[in-house]
Amino acid sequence: MPATKVHVTTTINGEPVEFLAEPRQSLLEVLRDVVQLTGSKEGCNDGNCGACTVNMDGRIVDSCLVLGVEAEGADIQTVEGIASADGLHPIQQAFLENAALQCGICTPGFLVSSKALLEKEPNPSEERIRMWLAGNLCRCTGYDKIVKAVMAAAKEMAS
Amino acid sequence: MTTTYEPNKVLSNKEFKVVGTRPVRPDGADKVTGRAQYGADLQLTGLLYGKTLRSPHAHANIKSIDFKKALALEGVKAVVSAKDFPETKDTANYGLGDSPMNYFRGNILADKKVLYKGQAIAAVAASSVHVAEAALSLIDVKYEVLDAVLTAPEGMAKDAPILHDDLFTKEFEKQTKVNSNIAEHFQHKMGDIDEGFAGADVIVERTFDTATVHQGYIEPHNVTALWNDDDRIHVWTSTQGAFTVRAAVSEALAVPVSKIKVTPMEIGGGFGGKINVYEDPAAALLSKKAGHKPVKMVMTRAEVFEGTGPTPGSHMTVKMGATNEGKIVAAQANLAMEAGAYPGSPVGAGAMCVFTAYDIANVTIDGYDVVVNKPKTAAYRAPGAPNAAFAAEQVIDEIAEKLNIDPLELRLQNAAKEGTRRADGPIHPRIGCVEVLEAMKEHHHYQSPLTPAKNGGKVGRGVGIGFWFNIGMQSACNISVNNDGTVNLVEGSTDIGGSRASIAMHAAEVLGISYEDVKPQVADTDSVGYTAITGGSRTTFATGWAAYEAANDVKAQLIDRAATIWGVDPDSVEMEEGVLRSKTDTELNMSFKDLSAQLNDTGGPIVGRGAVDPSGIGGSFCGQIVDVEVDPETGKTDILRFTVVQDAGKAIHPSYVEGQMQGGSVQGIGWALNEEYYYSEDGRMNNPTFLDYRMPTSLDLPMIDTVIVEVANPGHPYGVRGVGEANIVSPQAAVANAIKSAVGARMEKMPMNPAAIMEQLWS
Numbered sequence A: 001m002p003a004t005k006v007h008v009t010t011t012i013n014g015e016p017v018e019f020l021a022e023p024r025q026s027l028l029e030v031l032r033d034v035v036q037l038t039g040s041k042e043g044c045n046d047g048n049c050g051a052c053t054v055n056m057d058g059r060i061v062d063s064c065l066v067l068g069v070e071a072e073g074a075d076i077q078t079v080e081g082i083a084s085a086d087g088l089h090p091i092q093q094a095f096l097e098n099a100a101l102q103c104g105i106c107t108p109g110f111l112v113s114s115k116a117l118l119e120k121e122p123n124p125s126e127e128r129i130r131m132w133l134a135g136n137l138c139r140c141t142g143y144d145k146i147v148k149a150v151m152a153a154a155k156e157m158a159s
Numbered sequence B: 001m002t003t004t005y006e007p008n009k010v011l012s013n014k015e016f017k018v019v020g021t022r023p024v025r026p027d028g029a030d031k032v033t034g035r036a037q038y039g040a041d042l043q044l045t046g047l048l049y050g051k052t053l054r055s056p057h058a059h060a061n062i063k064s065i066d067f068k069k070a071l072a073l074e075g076v077k078a079v080v081s082a083k084d085f086p087e088t089k090d091t092a093n094y095g096l097g098d099s100p101m102n103y104f105r106g107n108i109l110a111d112k113k114v115l116y117k118g119q120a121i122a123a124v125a126a127s128s129v130h131v132a133e134a135a136l137s138l139i140d141v142k143y144e145v146l147d148a149v150l151t152a153p154e155g156m157a158k159d160a161p162i163l164h165d166d167l168f169t170k171e172f173e174k175q176t177k178v179n180s181n182i183a184e185h186f187q188h189k190m191g192d193i194d195e196g197f198a199g200a201d202v203i204v205e206r207t208f209d210t211a212t213v214h215q216g217y218i219e220p221h222n223v224t225a226l227w228n229d230d231d232r233i234h235v236w237t238s239t240q241g242a243f244t245v246r247a248a249v250s251e252a253l254a255v256p257v258s259k260i261k262v263t264p265m266e267i268g269g270g271f272g273g274k275i276n277v278y279e280d281p282a283a284a285l286l287s288k289k290a291g292h293k294p295v296k297m298v299m300t301r302a303e304v305f306e307g308t309g310p311t312p313g314s315h316m317t318v319k320m321g322a323t324n325e326g327k328i329v330a331a332q333a334n335l336a337m338e339a340g341a342y343p344g345s346p347v348g349a350g351a352m353c354v355f356t357a358y359d360i361a362n363v364t365i366d367g368y369d370v371v372v373n374k375p376k377t378a379a380y381r382a383p384g385a386p387n388a389a390f391a392a393e394q395v396i397d398e399i400a401e402k403l404n405i406d407p408l409e410l411r412l413q414n415a416a417k418e419g420t421r422r423a424d425g426p427i428h429p430r431i432g433c434v435e436v437l438e439a440m441k442e443h444h445h446y447q448s449p450l451t452p453a454k455n456g457g458k459v460g461r462g463v464g465i466g467f468w469f470n471i472g473m474q475s476a477c478n479i480s481v482n483n484d485g486t487v488n489l490v491e492g493s494t495d496i497g498g499s500r501a502s503i504a505m506h507a508a509e510v511l512g513i514s515y516e517d518v519k520p521q522v523a524d525t526d527s528v529g530y531t532a533i534t535g536g537s538r539t540t541f542a543t544g545w546a547a548y549e550a551a552n553d554v555k556a557q558l559i560d561r562a563a564t565i566w567g568v569d570p571d572s573v574e575m576e577e578g579v580l581r582s583k584t585d586t587e588l589n590m591s592f593k594d595l596s597a598q599l600n601d602t603g604g605p606i607v608g609r610g611a612v613d614p615s616g617i618g619g620s621f622c623g624q625i626v627d628v629e630v631d632p633e634t635g636k637t638d639i640l641r642f643t644v645v646q647d648a649g650k651a652i653h654p655s656y657v658e659g660q661m662q663g664g665s666v667q668g669i670g671w672a673l674n675e676e677y678y679y680s681e682d683g684r685m686n687n688p689t690f691l692d693y694r695m696p697t698s699l700d701l702p703m704i705d706t707v708i709v710e711v712a713n714p715g716h717p718y719g720v721r722g723v724g725e726a727n728i729v730s731p732q733a734a735v736a737n738a739i740k741s742a743v744g745a746r747m748e749k750m751p752m753n754p755a756a757i758m759e760q761l762w763s
Ligand code: FES
Pocket: A041, A042, A043, A044, A045, A046, A047, A048, A049, A050, A051, A052, A053, A062, A063, A064, A065
């Protein structure tokens, strides 16, 4: 009864990764349960919370809305790929210093989204940040400190 | 404007070395790299996956359950239902009071009858989550569907369908023989209400209805349970209270607590909703039946909405009277709140808070706890108080309007102070109600003209103030000294918003060492003394206090050890700012770091303990100022400017205090404007997704400005009052008052969505 699995070749956080996915498995499920990258979180599984946000070929996507098999040939970055050997990325540091997380379940999604924004637009306005992050729900912080953290990271990265 | 305005003020009047600073949290690196282990991230060898079968009906008798086809499916390892619970006693108590065993177990796995859509009936363990899901559809349940009651007034109606044939109304603390949906009717009385109203020049009376809303934490409930071959049970779960889970599993399964170990995983939000225990006992039963294999269960978002939480809908009438001079002389409230399927709505807490910000001589409060065919309500941040404040704070606003007095002035004129009696009995100790109101009045926001409209709508300003009493309860903490001059701190409170930091800061302050030299850890139930829930705004207050005690214990032992080394009387030795010294001989001094390196050679390790059940609880007041813009054509409301002012007693970590104030206020905004369980007539929630149950996004909000007021709680060593809850009490009322000021509509229904506002404008 289990459907035949499909062989998929991708790049995840800069490393070549191969996996077998059932056609019905979402990318989020594959990342968490097959590749064992559990940093991406599931809050809704229907594209409405952003906790599962990953960067796929330069675009941010809700990985619960992408099929694992669609990752064939793709270049994927997850929260696990944001820090480097040199340490935390400025966006991660800014989240910590600005107390931009309380429970932290939304944080991986916000970090992936914010990093993508700052790569495109190094100096976004508050309005622009709020618009960009509107697909990521946070129930703990009321967003104030998250928005400020993104602004602080932009400043840090410009300096 | 000549002076530049600086947001996020802390009105501090006592400074410490570590307390009051803003260090990075100890679990921070794990949480920004995806390494932090939340419950759903756990992988164990031989893991099976569980899924719960839930009732499609809001009210029905279960005639039969047939598992035959499900069990025949390849990969299915076990099924459980209420039949698998062992014989046990009649009542359950897992740390939050007695409840009948059949109600407690009924909310875990229903027996004979289902009382809400989404109630758990059975569970399956299988080799994968997909197989488990497929198996659910093969379970054949026969129901006899009954009429449902969905609101408190419906439940209280004379001919209402009855949910429980063993529920008899408690009336004024006496058990009656009346079988009804009213679990309890109570009353608080002070003074003479008729005389009070007779002396009033203006009287305002209004009736309010509020919808059911959910806590909305982003992480769904999850549990992994292993019933080991030696009959010890290990539970890994996302919870606000590991010991609460241990007790609940023990009560449900009639297994002693010593056989159960609960490991609290990182928790992705709770707000009160992760105190109740749902799938954990079923997961343990499945593990046993599947041959002692670990079983993991993770809820879907729809299951979270339909099977957990929420906080109640309510039906409330509030009447208040004041003299022309603005003295409030009488206040009366009739509060009916939905308990959900089993008794225990937060109406009692609502009644404790409804008029508590005011000094009123004549008060009567009636509370009704009503069972309805909705999920059993769970705590949600100051449970019951926001409903009550939505009513009372609007009535006060209308009195201010009628008397033509500034709404903050009227509140200040009647504000509760130390010595004011609450209608439910207690006399206020030192509180910060006046200080919060004064800080609001003097705030740049209140002193500024209305924020201009962004989209050509009408703008208005509203205020509100709310109270939450906070709780104490038991906490334990151990601190052991490392030989490099640092300490390890073990505590039992799950950390939802940075409490590891605030608890560690208590210890650093006592020992005079840096915050970075305290390494806090949240332990499982085998590794730390009993610690009650992370809830009731108690964690920093009580577990922080336990850390304070443990650190003082360490300090006393360090002093003893230094005295031994120096061969002097311990009374002649003191420890200040991380240095031990003789009070009489200046030659004798040694840093904590140097002493720590010598411990193993001078008598062995030093371990301090702290165990508390503190009584000096300090309630917190919190107020909001909000500017809104309402589109008079569509009823859409935007928040233009928002300021929240709260008395923290002492903000141990001001950033996390602000975070609580901002988060609670924004949940209040969502509750005010959008959020609601949208029910079909037969009791199905029509919107169990984040698409249709719409919580605020970053785009819906401005910055949430904060003012931390510090009126020290004399009952805590650093003056801490809890800060987790008071902030959600009055944003709804403040928004309602702002809408009234913008478009003239007095909002008697929540949520105040466009339809509700248009209805009010056209009526
Ligand atoms: S889990 Fe993918 S958007 Fe919520």
